[in-house]
Amino acid sequence: MTYIEYNFKITPLQPATDILIAELGEAGFESFVEHDSGFLAYVLKSEWEETILNNLQIVQNPDFDISWSNKEIKQQNWNAEWEKNFHPITVDDQCMVRAPFHDPKDVEYDIIIEPKMSFGTGHHETTHMMLEHILNEDFDDKSVLDMGCGTGVLAILAEMRGAKKLEAIDIDEWCFLNSEENVERNNCNNIEVSQGDSSLLVDKKYDIILANINRNILLEDIPVYSKCLNKGGALFLSGFYTQDLNIISLKCEDSGLKFAKKLEKNNWVSAKYVN
Template sequence: MAVPIYIGYEFKVNPLQPATEILIAELGYAGFESFVENNEGLTAYIQKEDWNAFILDGINILKSSEFAITYSFNEIEQTNWNAEWENNFKPIVVDDLVTVRAPFHDKPDTKYDLIIEPKMSFGTGHHETTHMMIQHILKNDFKGKSVLDMGCGTGVLAILAEKVGANSLDAIDIDNWCYINSLENVERNKCKYISVYEGDVSLLKDQKYDVTIANINRNILLNDIPTYAKHLTKNGLLFLSGFYEKDIPLIEAKCEMNMLKLVEKIKRGDWVSLKFIN
Protein backbone atom coordinates (compact mmCIF):
# COMPACT_ATOMS: atom_id res chain seq x y z
CA MET A 1 0.00 0.00 0.00
CA ALA A 2 1.38 3.39 -0.97
CA VAL A 3 1.93 5.79 1.89
CA PRO A 4 -0.37 8.81 1.40
CA ILE A 5 1.00 12.33 1.03
CA TYR A 6 -0.78 14.99 3.08
CA ILE A 7 -1.45 18.70 2.73
CA GLY A 8 -1.35 20.52 6.07
CA TYR A 9 -3.28 23.74 6.72
CA GLU A 10 -2.37 26.04 9.62
CA PHE A 11 -5.41 28.07 10.72
CA LYS A 12 -5.18 31.01 13.11
CA VAL A 13 -8.57 31.67 14.68
CA ASN A 14 -9.81 34.61 16.74
CA PRO A 15 -11.75 34.17 18.93
CA LEU A 16 -11.02 30.46 19.25
CA GLN A 17 -14.50 29.28 20.21
CA PRO A 18 -16.95 28.43 18.89
CA ALA A 19 -15.13 29.13 15.61
CA THR A 20 -12.60 26.30 15.94
CA GLU A 21 -15.30 23.70 16.53
CA ILE A 22 -17.36 24.96 13.58
CA LEU A 23 -14.27 25.05 11.38
CA ILE A 24 -13.37 21.44 12.24
CA ALA A 25 -16.91 20.29 11.41
CA GLU A 26 -16.92 22.07 8.04
CA LEU A 27 -13.42 20.88 7.13
CA GLY A 28 -14.44 17.32 8.01
CA TYR A 29 -17.29 17.47 5.51
CA ALA A 30 -14.84 18.81 2.91
CA GLY A 31 -12.59 15.77 3.27
CA PHE A 32 -10.04 16.80 5.88
CA GLU A 33 -9.10 13.79 7.99
CA SER A 34 -7.14 14.87 11.05
CA PHE A 35 -7.08 17.93 13.29
CA VAL A 36 -4.71 19.17 15.99
CA GLU A 37 -5.90 22.12 18.06
CA ASN A 38 -3.45 24.63 19.54
CA ASN A 39 -3.46 27.97 21.37
CA GLU A 40 -3.86 29.93 18.13
CA GLY A 41 -6.26 27.72 16.21
CA LEU A 42 -5.63 24.36 14.58
CA THR A 43 -3.75 22.31 12.03
CA ALA A 44 -5.85 20.31 9.57
CA TYR A 45 -4.67 17.52 7.25
CA ILE A 46 -6.07 16.21 3.98
CA GLN A 47 -4.64 13.62 1.60
CA LYS A 48 -3.09 15.25 -1.45
CA GLU A 49 -5.14 13.06 -3.79
CA ASP A 50 -8.33 14.48 -2.21
CA TRP A 51 -7.10 18.09 -2.29
CA ASN A 52 -7.67 20.81 -4.86
CA ALA A 53 -6.96 24.53 -4.98
CA PHE A 54 -10.63 25.33 -4.31
CA ILE A 55 -11.04 22.99 -1.32
CA LEU A 56 -11.88 25.87 1.05
CA ASP A 57 -14.44 27.56 -1.19
CA GLY A 58 -17.30 25.80 0.60
CA ILE A 59 -16.04 26.52 4.14
CA ASN A 60 -18.63 29.10 5.16
CA ILE A 61 -17.09 30.14 8.45
CA LEU A 62 -14.10 31.59 6.58
CA LYS A 63 -16.51 34.16 5.14
CA SER A 64 -18.05 35.08 8.51
CA SER A 65 -17.55 38.59 9.86
CA GLU A 66 -17.80 37.26 13.44
CA PHE A 67 -14.37 35.60 13.35
CA ALA A 68 -10.91 36.43 12.07
CA ILE A 69 -9.47 33.31 10.45
CA THR A 70 -6.25 33.23 8.44
CA TYR A 71 -4.43 30.21 7.06
CA SER A 72 -1.43 28.88 5.19
CA PHE A 73 -0.75 25.41 3.80
CA ASN A 74 2.04 23.19 2.58
CA GLU A 75 2.71 19.63 1.50
CA ILE A 76 3.95 17.33 4.25
CA GLU A 77 6.45 14.63 3.42
CA GLN A 78 5.46 11.40 5.11
CA THR A 79 9.00 10.65 6.24
CA ASN A 80 9.16 14.01 7.98
CA TRP A 81 5.79 13.40 9.63
CA ASN A 82 6.88 10.05 11.01
CA ALA A 83 10.10 11.53 12.36
CA GLU A 84 8.17 14.38 13.96
CA TRP A 85 5.69 12.21 15.83
CA GLU A 86 8.43 9.83 16.94
CA ASN A 87 10.33 12.76 18.41
CA ASN A 88 7.26 14.27 20.10
CA PHE A 89 5.13 11.26 21.03
CA LYS A 90 5.96 10.62 24.68
CA PRO A 91 4.39 7.80 26.68
CA ILE A 92 1.46 8.85 28.84
CA VAL A 93 0.20 7.23 32.04
CA VAL A 94 -3.45 7.45 33.09
CA ASP A 95 -4.33 6.98 36.79
CA ASP A 96 -1.15 4.92 37.30
CA LEU A 97 -2.91 2.01 35.58
CA VAL A 98 -2.59 2.53 31.83
CA THR A 99 0.41 3.44 29.72
CA VAL A 100 -0.08 4.47 26.11
CA ARG A 101 3.21 4.25 24.27
CA ALA A 102 4.77 3.79 20.86
CA PRO A 103 6.47 0.54 19.82
CA PHE A 104 9.92 2.08 20.35
CA HIS A 105 9.27 3.02 24.00
CA ASP A 106 10.35 0.77 26.89
CA LYS A 107 7.76 -1.56 28.42
CA PRO A 108 6.16 0.11 31.47
CA ASP A 109 5.24 -1.21 34.92
CA THR A 110 1.57 -0.25 34.72
CA LYS A 111 -1.18 -2.88 34.71
CA TYR A 112 -2.23 -2.11 31.13
CA ASP A 113 0.28 -1.51 28.35
CA LEU A 114 -1.18 -0.11 25.11
CA ILE A 115 1.16 0.06 22.14
CA ILE A 116 -0.12 2.63 19.67
CA GLU A 117 1.45 3.87 16.46
CA PRO A 118 -0.83 6.84 15.68
CA LYS A 119 0.55 8.04 12.33
CA MET A 120 -2.13 10.42 11.03
CA SER A 121 -4.89 9.07 13.29
CA PHE A 122 -6.43 10.66 16.36
CA GLY A 123 -6.33 9.07 19.81
CA THR A 124 -3.19 8.52 21.84
CA GLY A 125 -4.39 9.71 25.23
CA HIS A 126 -2.52 12.98 24.94
CA HIS A 127 -5.70 14.84 24.07
CA GLU A 128 -8.00 15.57 27.01
CA THR A 129 -10.97 13.76 25.48
CA THR A 130 -9.13 10.46 24.93
CA HIS A 131 -7.59 10.71 28.40
CA MET A 132 -11.03 11.08 30.00
CA MET A 133 -12.49 8.19 28.01
CA ILE A 134 -9.64 6.01 29.25
CA GLN A 135 -10.58 7.05 32.80
CA HIS A 136 -14.20 6.05 32.20
CA ILE A 137 -13.14 2.62 30.95
CA LEU A 138 -10.95 2.09 34.02
CA LYS A 139 -13.76 3.05 36.40
CA ASN A 140 -16.45 0.81 34.91
CA ASP A 141 -17.00 -2.94 34.60
CA PHE A 142 -16.35 -4.15 31.06
CA LYS A 143 -16.01 -7.87 31.86
CA GLY A 144 -17.93 -9.94 29.33
CA LYS A 145 -19.47 -6.84 27.77
CA SER A 146 -20.19 -6.08 24.12
CA VAL A 147 -18.74 -2.72 23.10
CA LEU A 148 -19.08 -0.27 20.21
CA ASP A 149 -16.27 2.24 19.69
CA MET A 150 -17.54 4.89 17.25
CA GLY A 151 -14.93 7.15 15.69
CA CYS A 152 -12.24 4.76 16.90
CA GLY A 153 -9.25 6.71 15.52
CA THR A 154 -6.21 4.66 16.52
CA GLY A 155 -8.39 1.98 18.17
CA VAL A 156 -6.91 2.81 21.58
CA LEU A 157 -10.24 2.80 23.46
CA ALA A 158 -11.44 -0.49 21.98
CA ILE A 159 -8.04 -2.03 22.74
CA LEU A 160 -8.22 -0.95 26.39
CA ALA A 161 -11.83 -2.14 26.63
CA GLU A 162 -10.76 -5.62 25.56
CA LYS A 163 -7.85 -5.59 27.99
CA VAL A 164 -10.21 -4.83 30.90
CA GLY A 165 -12.54 -7.70 29.97
CA ALA A 166 -14.83 -6.89 27.02
CA ASN A 167 -15.15 -9.90 24.73
CA SER A 168 -17.11 -8.61 21.73
CA LEU A 169 -16.10 -5.28 20.23
CA ASP A 170 -16.81 -3.33 17.04
CA ALA A 171 -14.57 -0.37 16.22
CA ILE A 172 -15.80 1.96 13.46
CA ASP A 173 -14.31 5.03 11.80
CA ILE A 174 -15.32 6.85 8.65
CA ASP A 175 -11.71 7.76 7.83
CA ASN A 176 -9.80 5.17 5.77
CA TRP A 177 -6.48 6.02 7.42
CA CYS A 178 -8.00 5.51 10.90
CA TYR A 179 -9.52 2.22 9.76
CA ILE A 180 -6.14 0.95 8.55
CA ASN A 181 -4.32 2.29 11.60
CA SER A 182 -6.83 0.65 13.96
CA LEU A 183 -6.36 -2.69 12.24
CA GLU A 184 -2.59 -2.35 12.71
CA ASN A 185 -2.89 -1.39 16.38
CA VAL A 186 -5.39 -4.18 17.14
CA GLU A 187 -2.91 -6.68 15.72
CA ARG A 188 0.02 -4.98 17.48
CA ASN A 189 -1.74 -5.41 20.85
CA LYS A 190 -2.70 -9.04 20.11
CA CYS A 191 -6.40 -8.35 20.54
CA LYS A 192 -8.74 -11.25 19.74
CA TYR A 193 -12.24 -9.83 20.01
CA ILE A 194 -12.14 -6.53 18.09
CA SER A 195 -13.63 -6.18 14.60
CA VAL A 196 -12.73 -2.97 12.77
CA TYR A 197 -14.98 -1.41 10.12
CA GLU A 198 -14.75 1.60 7.82
CA GLY A 199 -17.92 3.69 7.84
CA ASP A 200 -20.39 5.43 10.14
CA VAL A 201 -23.54 4.60 12.13
CA SER A 202 -25.26 3.44 8.96
CA LEU A 203 -23.26 0.21 9.37
CA LEU A 204 -25.31 -0.64 12.46
CA LYS A 205 -28.22 -2.94 11.69
CA ASP A 206 -29.61 -5.19 14.43
CA GLN A 207 -26.61 -5.10 16.76
CA LYS A 208 -27.01 -4.36 20.45
CA TYR A 209 -24.18 -3.24 22.71
CA ASP A 210 -23.76 -3.17 26.47
CA VAL A 211 -21.43 -0.17 26.11
CA THR A 212 -21.01 2.44 23.41
CA ILE A 213 -18.00 4.78 23.35
CA ALA A 214 -18.07 7.84 21.08
CA ASN A 215 -15.29 10.41 21.14
CA ILE A 216 -16.33 12.59 18.21
CA ASN A 217 -17.16 16.25 17.67
CA ARG A 218 -20.38 17.73 19.07
CA ASN A 219 -22.35 18.03 15.84
CA ILE A 220 -21.84 14.39 14.87
CA LEU A 221 -22.78 13.27 18.38
CA LEU A 222 -26.00 15.30 18.33
CA ASN A 223 -26.91 13.68 15.01
CA ASP A 224 -26.00 10.14 16.04
CA ILE A 225 -27.16 9.91 19.69
CA PRO A 226 -30.59 8.51 18.66
CA THR A 227 -28.81 5.68 16.84
CA TYR A 228 -26.52 4.99 19.80
CA ALA A 229 -29.58 4.76 22.06
CA LYS A 230 -31.38 2.41 19.67
CA HIS A 231 -28.46 -0.01 19.72
CA LEU A 232 -27.89 -0.07 23.50
CA THR A 233 -29.02 -3.00 25.63
CA LYS A 234 -31.25 -2.38 28.67
CA ASN A 235 -29.18 -0.58 31.33
CA GLY A 236 -26.48 -0.13 28.70
CA LEU A 237 -23.87 2.60 29.10
CA LEU A 238 -23.01 5.41 26.72
CA PHE A 239 -19.75 7.35 27.11
CA LEU A 240 -19.41 10.57 25.12
CA SER A 241 -16.62 13.08 24.64
CA GLY A 242 -15.28 15.48 22.03
CA PHE A 243 -17.03 18.65 23.23
CA TYR A 244 -16.78 21.47 25.75
CA GLU A 245 -18.49 22.00 29.11
CA LYS A 246 -20.73 24.67 27.57
CA ASP A 247 -22.10 21.99 25.20
CA ILE A 248 -23.42 19.78 28.03
CA PRO A 249 -27.01 21.18 27.94
CA LEU A 250 -27.32 20.35 24.22
CA ILE A 251 -25.84 16.87 24.62
CA GLU A 252 -27.87 16.09 27.74
CA ALA A 253 -31.12 17.30 26.18
CA LYS A 254 -30.60 15.10 23.12
CA CYS A 255 -29.82 12.10 25.34
CA GLU A 256 -32.88 12.71 27.54
CA MET A 257 -35.05 12.72 24.40
CA ASN A 258 -33.70 9.21 23.78
CA MET A 259 -34.25 7.90 27.32
CA LEU A 260 -30.62 8.24 28.37
CA LYS A 261 -29.85 9.56 31.85
CA LEU A 262 -26.68 11.47 32.71
CA VAL A 263 -24.93 9.82 35.67
CA GLU A 264 -21.33 11.11 35.63
CA LYS A 265 -19.15 13.91 34.30
CA ILE A 266 -15.37 14.10 33.99
CA LYS A 267 -13.74 17.44 33.19
CA ARG A 268 -10.24 18.07 31.93
CA GLY A 269 -9.34 21.60 30.88
CA ASP A 270 -12.25 22.99 28.86
CA TRP A 271 -13.24 19.51 27.67
CA VAL A 272 -15.73 17.13 29.27
CA SER A 273 -16.72 13.49 29.04
CA LEU A 274 -20.16 12.23 30.07
CA LYS A 275 -21.55 8.86 31.14
CA PHE A 276 -25.20 8.02 30.39
CA ILE A 277 -27.26 4.96 31.25
CA ASN A 278 -30.09 3.56 29.17
Protein backbone atom coordinates in the same frame (compact mmCIF):
# COMPACT_ATOMS: atom_id res chain seq x y z
CA MET B 1 -3.22 9.67 -0.15
CA THR B 2 -1.71 13.14 0.21
CA TYR B 3 -2.47 15.52 3.08
CA ILE B 4 -2.16 19.26 3.56
CA GLU B 5 -0.45 20.10 6.85
CA TYR B 6 -1.23 23.40 8.60
CA ASN B 7 1.09 24.67 11.31
CA PHE B 8 -0.91 26.96 13.62
CA LYS B 9 0.82 29.26 16.10
CA ILE B 10 -1.44 30.67 18.81
CA THR B 11 -1.08 33.27 21.57
CA PRO B 12 -2.37 32.69 24.20
CA LEU B 13 -2.76 28.96 23.65
CA GLN B 14 -6.02 28.40 25.56
CA PRO B 15 -8.89 28.31 25.05
CA ALA B 16 -8.17 29.22 21.42
CA THR B 17 -6.37 25.93 20.68
CA ASP B 18 -9.32 23.78 21.74
CA ILE B 19 -11.86 25.96 19.94
CA LEU B 20 -9.80 26.03 16.74
CA ILE B 21 -9.34 22.24 16.75
CA ALA B 22 -13.11 21.79 17.11
CA GLU B 23 -13.83 24.22 14.25
CA LEU B 24 -11.22 22.57 12.03
CA GLY B 25 -12.75 19.17 12.74
CA GLU B 26 -16.08 20.42 11.42
CA ALA B 27 -14.29 21.87 8.38
CA GLY B 28 -12.89 18.46 7.44
CA PHE B 29 -9.52 18.28 9.18
CA GLU B 30 -8.83 14.76 10.43
CA SER B 31 -5.81 14.80 12.75
CA PHE B 32 -4.05 17.17 15.12
CA VAL B 33 -0.67 17.19 16.88
CA GLU B 34 -0.12 19.83 19.55
CA HIS B 35 3.27 21.50 20.06
CA ASP B 36 4.63 24.21 22.36
CA SER B 37 3.33 27.17 20.35
CA GLY B 38 0.18 25.67 18.80
CA PHE B 39 -0.51 22.55 16.78
CA LEU B 40 -0.30 20.81 13.41
CA ALA B 41 -3.56 20.01 11.60
CA TYR B 42 -4.05 17.67 8.64
CA VAL B 43 -6.69 17.58 5.92
CA LEU B 44 -6.86 15.35 2.85
CA LYS B 45 -5.67 17.23 -0.23
CA SER B 46 -8.75 15.98 -2.07
CA GLU B 47 -10.94 17.70 0.55
CA TRP B 48 -8.86 20.90 0.72
CA GLU B 49 -9.53 24.25 -0.90
CA GLU B 50 -7.90 27.64 -0.46
CA THR B 51 -10.99 29.01 1.33
CA ILE B 52 -11.15 26.20 3.91
CA LEU B 53 -10.34 28.56 6.80
CA ASN B 54 -12.64 31.39 5.74
CA ASN B 55 -15.55 30.49 8.03
CA LEU B 56 -13.55 29.85 11.21
CA GLN B 57 -14.78 32.25 13.89
CA ILE B 58 -11.90 31.91 16.34
CA VAL B 59 -9.30 33.23 13.87
CA GLN B 60 -11.28 36.49 13.72
CA ASN B 61 -11.26 36.90 17.51
CA PRO B 62 -9.07 39.91 18.45
CA ASP B 63 -8.29 38.32 21.83
CA PHE B 64 -6.01 35.77 20.17
CA ASP B 65 -3.06 36.01 17.80
CA ILE B 66 -3.38 33.09 15.38
CA SER B 67 -1.06 32.61 12.42
CA TRP B 68 -0.42 29.63 10.17
CA SER B 69 1.44 28.18 7.25
CA ASN B 70 0.70 25.09 5.18
CA LYS B 71 2.47 22.52 3.06
CA GLU B 72 1.78 19.26 1.27
CA ILE B 73 2.68 16.06 3.14
CA LYS B 74 3.23 12.83 1.24
CA GLN B 75 2.14 9.56 2.84
CA GLN B 76 5.72 8.36 3.39
CA ASN B 77 6.46 11.43 5.54
CA TRP B 78 3.58 11.04 8.00
CA ASN B 79 5.29 8.75 10.47
CA ALA B 80 8.35 10.99 10.67
CA GLU B 81 6.13 13.98 11.46
CA TRP B 82 4.38 12.07 14.25
CA GLU B 83 7.61 10.75 15.75
CA LYS B 84 8.86 14.30 16.21
CA ASN B 85 5.77 15.32 18.19
CA PHE B 86 4.37 12.19 19.84
CA HIS B 87 5.11 11.66 23.55
CA PRO B 88 3.84 8.90 25.83
CA ILE B 89 1.05 9.64 28.31
CA THR B 90 -0.06 7.95 31.53
CA VAL B 91 -3.70 7.91 32.67
CA ASP B 92 -4.44 7.57 36.41
CA ASP B 93 -1.11 5.76 36.92
CA GLN B 94 -2.78 2.65 35.46
CA CYS B 95 -2.59 3.01 31.69
CA MET B 96 0.25 4.12 29.45
CA VAL B 97 -0.27 5.02 25.79
CA ARG B 98 3.03 5.03 23.94
CA ALA B 99 4.64 4.48 20.56
CA PRO B 100 6.81 1.46 19.78
CA PHE B 101 9.94 3.61 20.08
CA HIS B 102 9.12 4.67 23.67
CA ASP B 103 10.39 2.78 26.71
CA PRO B 104 7.66 0.88 28.59
CA LYS B 105 6.57 1.83 32.11
CA ASP B 106 5.43 -0.37 34.97
CA VAL B 107 1.67 0.07 34.59
CA GLU B 108 -1.21 -2.38 34.47
CA TYR B 109 -2.25 -1.48 30.91
CA ASP B 110 0.54 -0.78 28.42
CA ILE B 111 -0.94 0.29 25.05
CA ILE B 112 1.30 0.66 22.01
CA ILE B 113 -0.04 2.98 19.31
CA GLU B 114 1.85 3.50 16.07
CA PRO B 115 1.85 7.31 15.78
CA LYS B 116 0.34 7.85 12.38
CA MET B 117 -2.39 10.14 11.10
CA SER B 118 -5.31 8.78 13.14
CA PHE B 119 -6.98 10.79 15.91
CA GLY B 120 -6.88 9.18 19.34
CA THR B 121 -3.50 8.87 21.01
CA GLY B 122 -4.81 9.94 24.40
CA HIS B 123 -3.19 13.36 24.29
CA HIS B 124 -6.35 15.29 23.54
CA GLU B 125 -8.62 15.88 26.52
CA THR B 126 -11.55 14.01 24.98
CA THR B 127 -9.60 10.78 24.44
CA HIS B 128 -7.91 11.10 27.82
CA MET B 129 -11.28 11.37 29.60
CA MET B 130 -12.69 8.40 27.70
CA LEU B 131 -9.68 6.36 28.85
CA GLU B 132 -10.44 7.48 32.41
CA HIS B 133 -14.04 6.30 32.06
CA ILE B 134 -12.89 2.90 30.81
CA LEU B 135 -10.51 2.51 33.75
CA ASN B 136 -13.39 3.14 36.16
CA GLU B 137 -16.06 1.03 34.45
CA ASP B 138 -16.74 -2.72 34.67
CA PHE B 139 -15.96 -4.24 31.26
CA ASP B 140 -15.84 -7.92 32.27
CA ASP B 141 -17.52 -10.05 29.58
CA LYS B 142 -19.18 -6.96 28.07
CA SER B 143 -19.95 -6.34 24.40
CA VAL B 144 -18.54 -2.97 23.33
CA LEU B 145 -18.75 -0.56 20.39
CA ASP B 146 -15.98 1.99 19.81
CA MET B 147 -17.60 4.41 17.35
CA GLY B 148 -15.25 6.78 15.55
CA CYS B 149 -12.39 4.63 16.78
CA GLY B 150 -9.47 6.63 15.33
CA THR B 151 -6.43 4.61 16.41
CA GLY B 152 -8.54 1.98 18.18
CA VAL B 153 -7.08 2.93 21.56
CA LEU B 154 -10.43 2.89 23.40
CA ALA B 155 -11.39 -0.55 22.12
CA ILE B 156 -7.92 -1.84 22.95
CA LEU B 157 -8.15 -0.68 26.57
CA ALA B 158 -11.71 -2.02 26.82
CA GLU B 159 -10.50 -5.49 25.79
CA MET B 160 -7.63 -5.24 28.27
CA ARG B 161 -10.27 -4.45 30.90
CA GLY B 162 -12.15 -7.66 30.16
CA ALA B 163 -14.55 -6.98 27.27
CA LYS B 164 -15.13 -10.12 25.22
CA LYS B 165 -16.82 -8.90 22.03
CA LEU B 166 -15.87 -5.54 20.56
CA GLU B 167 -16.46 -3.62 17.36
CA ALA B 168 -14.40 -0.60 16.33
CA ILE B 169 -15.80 1.55 13.50
CA ASP B 170 -14.46 4.63 11.73
CA ILE B 171 -15.59 6.27 8.51
CA ASP B 172 -12.03 7.25 7.54
CA GLU B 173 -10.02 4.63 5.64
CA TRP B 174 -6.74 5.62 7.26
CA CYS B 175 -8.24 5.29 10.75
CA PHE B 176 -9.72 1.92 9.80
CA LEU B 177 -6.36 0.60 8.62
CA ASN B 178 -4.48 2.12 11.54
CA SER B 179 -6.92 0.61 14.05
CA GLU B 180 -6.43 -2.81 12.48
CA GLU B 181 -2.67 -2.42 12.85
CA ASN B 182 -2.91 -1.28 16.47
CA VAL B 183 -5.33 -4.06 17.42
CA GLU B 184 -2.82 -6.61 16.11
CA ARG B 185 0.11 -4.75 17.68
CA ASN B 186 -1.50 -5.01 21.13
CA ASN B 187 -2.36 -8.71 20.71
CA CYS B 188 -6.11 -8.10 20.91
CA ASN B 189 -8.22 -11.04 19.76
CA ASN B 190 -11.79 -9.85 20.34
CA ILE B 191 -11.94 -6.62 18.31
CA GLU B 192 -13.54 -6.48 14.85
CA VAL B 193 -12.60 -3.31 12.95
CA SER B 194 -14.89 -1.94 10.22
CA GLN B 195 -14.96 1.11 7.96
CA GLY B 196 -18.23 3.01 7.87
CA ASP B 197 -20.70 5.07 9.88
CA SER B 198 -23.77 4.49 12.05
CA SER B 199 -25.55 2.79 9.13
CA LEU B 200 -23.51 -0.30 10.09
CA LEU B 201 -25.32 -0.53 13.43
CA VAL B 202 -28.66 -1.84 12.17
CA ASP B 203 -29.85 -4.69 14.43
CA LYS B 204 -26.63 -4.52 16.51
CA LYS B 205 -26.66 -4.66 20.33
CA TYR B 206 -23.98 -3.71 22.86
CA ASP B 207 -23.57 -3.44 26.62
CA ILE B 208 -21.33 -0.38 26.31
CA ILE B 209 -20.94 2.19 23.52
CA LEU B 210 -17.97 4.58 23.35
CA ALA B 211 -18.30 7.52 20.95
CA ASN B 212 -15.63 10.23 20.86
CA ILE B 213 -16.81 12.26 17.85
CA ASN B 214 -17.73 15.90 17.23
CA ARG B 215 -20.96 17.35 18.58
CA ASN B 216 -22.97 17.43 15.34
CA ILE B 217 -22.37 13.77 14.53
CA LEU B 218 -23.20 12.79 18.12
CA LEU B 219 -26.50 14.67 17.97
CA GLU B 220 -27.37 12.90 14.73
CA ASP B 221 -26.39 9.43 15.95
CA ILE B 222 -27.50 9.37 19.61
CA PRO B 223 -30.94 7.88 18.71
CA VAL B 224 -29.11 5.10 16.86
CA TYR B 225 -26.82 4.42 19.82
CA SER B 226 -29.81 4.28 22.16
CA LYS B 227 -31.48 1.58 20.05
CA CYS B 228 -28.24 -0.42 20.08
CA LEU B 229 -27.85 -0.46 23.87
CA ASN B 230 -28.80 -3.58 25.81
CA LYS B 231 -30.98 -3.04 28.89
CA GLY B 232 -28.83 -1.65 31.67
CA GLY B 233 -26.23 -0.53 29.13
CA ALA B 234 -24.03 2.57 29.20
CA LEU B 235 -23.22 5.18 26.57
CA PHE B 236 -20.03 7.23 26.96
CA LEU B 237 -19.77 10.38 24.83
CA SER B 238 -17.01 12.91 24.27
CA GLY B 239 -15.79 15.33 21.62
CA PHE B 240 -17.76 18.42 22.67
CA TYR B 241 -17.44 21.44 24.94
CA THR B 242 -18.86 21.93 28.40
CA GLN B 243 -21.38 24.44 27.04
CA ASP B 244 -22.72 21.74 24.71
CA LEU B 245 -23.49 19.29 27.51
CA ASN B 246 -27.11 20.45 27.89
CA ILE B 247 -28.02 19.92 24.24
CA ILE B 248 -26.28 16.53 24.23
CA SER B 249 -28.12 15.51 27.42
CA LEU B 250 -31.48 16.65 26.04
CA LYS B 251 -30.93 14.53 22.93
CA CYS B 252 -30.06 11.56 25.12
CA GLU B 253 -33.16 12.10 27.27
CA ASP B 254 -35.33 12.23 24.14
CA SER B 255 -33.81 8.87 23.21
CA GLY B 256 -34.58 7.28 26.58
CA LEU B 257 -31.16 7.72 28.20
CA LYS B 258 -30.41 9.23 31.60
CA PHE B 259 -27.38 11.31 32.52
CA ALA B 260 -25.15 9.47 35.01
CA LYS B 261 -21.89 11.41 35.40
CA LYS B 262 -19.34 13.56 33.61
CA LEU B 263 -15.65 14.39 33.47
CA GLU B 264 -14.35 17.83 32.49
CA LYS B 265 -10.93 18.93 31.32
CA ASN B 266 -10.00 22.34 29.85
CA ASN B 267 -13.59 23.11 28.80
CA TRP B 268 -14.02 19.69 27.16
CA VAL B 269 -16.49 17.22 28.66
CA SER B 270 -17.08 13.48 28.58
CA ALA B 271 -20.39 12.13 29.88
CA LYS B 272 -21.95 8.78 30.78
CA TYR B 273 -25.61 7.97 30.05
CA VAL B 274 -27.58 4.85 30.98
CA ASN B 275 -30.89 3.35 29.90
